[in-house]
């Protein structure tokens with residue numbers, strides 16, 4: 216990690232142990248694992264995108280196992296119904312009353328696996344829960360636990376028979392992570408991981424309980440951010456909405472820029488990244504490191520950009536090159 220404090224405090228050590236544990240389960244994917252931890256500390260939901268077989272599901276399971284929190288995995292399929300997520304009311308003839316049977320979404324860590332395989336009404340049930348921290352079953356409102364953390368995975372949308380998430384709802388994810396292929400030596404190391412039973416649940420006690428997670432989140436939220444860095448984050452976001460105002464010739468390539476929610480997400484993520492790096496203050500590097508992950512799903516490339524093969528990552532790269540680092 217760059218900018219690493221030479222003497223990380225107790226939380227820094229705990230976080231380092233967490234990442235170390237994850238790296239033993241998932242090899243050669245450190246950037247992904249670090250970002251999952253950043254999202255955990257920032258208290259934001261994550262969307263993980265990558266082609267099949269890149270350990271998306273495995274990474275989420277690994278982090279869920281390291282946390283002593285109720286974990287549920289929901290496999291999204293075309294026949295899933297909203298009630299399969301949230302729960303149903305069950306009639307009790309003996310008492311003449313309705314009981315609520317809550318669905319798998321009422322957990323602390325929820326893996327929404329292959330989220331783009333379920334139709335829109337199921338996706339919106341999940342996204343509503345993420346936004347509101349509660350679900351409605353019949354006439355009952357169920358408040359979701361704290362922490363409530365959603366990790367969704369999807370394969371790239373070119374796949375047949377999938378339902379891409381609506382752009383407007385993507386904004387509710389703190390980050391959208393792209394998973395890349397591991398390097399050759401990591402792929403080799405993977406072969407020797409747990410022998411044949413690579414997906415066997417290793418018998419290791421969890422590292423963090425709910426109180427630890429809440430305390431680490433509070434600590435992340437209290438990390439100092441100098442005003443010049445806040446200005447830097449806001450300018451990065453605003454430049455996606457008003458490129459010309461920032462001397463960038465990108466307007467024809469951007470259909471829609473990032474919302475103010477993106478500025479909040481960028482600063483919250485930068486704070487968590489500072490904590491992970493053992494600092495109690497944010498550096499411009501924290502902001503820069505996470506800019507693509509926080510912004511790529513909030514910057515909508517125009518038809519023209521698509522035609523030219525320009526991706527949101529390219530657009531964000533141009534913005535990062537242009538905005539002066541404080």
Ligand SMILES: Nc1ncnc2c1ncn2[C@@H]1O[C@H](COP(=O)(O)OP(=O)(O)OP(=O)(O)O)[C@@H](O)[C@H]1O
Nearest residue numbers: 240241242266267268269270271272273397405413
């Ligand atoms: N970097 C890695 N470290 C350890 N195991 C890995 C790694 N990459 C892939 N694997 C192994 O490859 C297999 C596929 O992983 P996983 O199911 O998590 O992929 P996925 O990205 O969720 O794929 P899909 O999109 O098909 O669901 C698993 O057996 C997993 O253990």
Ligand SMILES: [Mg+2]
Nearest residue numbers: 271272328368
């Ligand atoms: Mg998977």
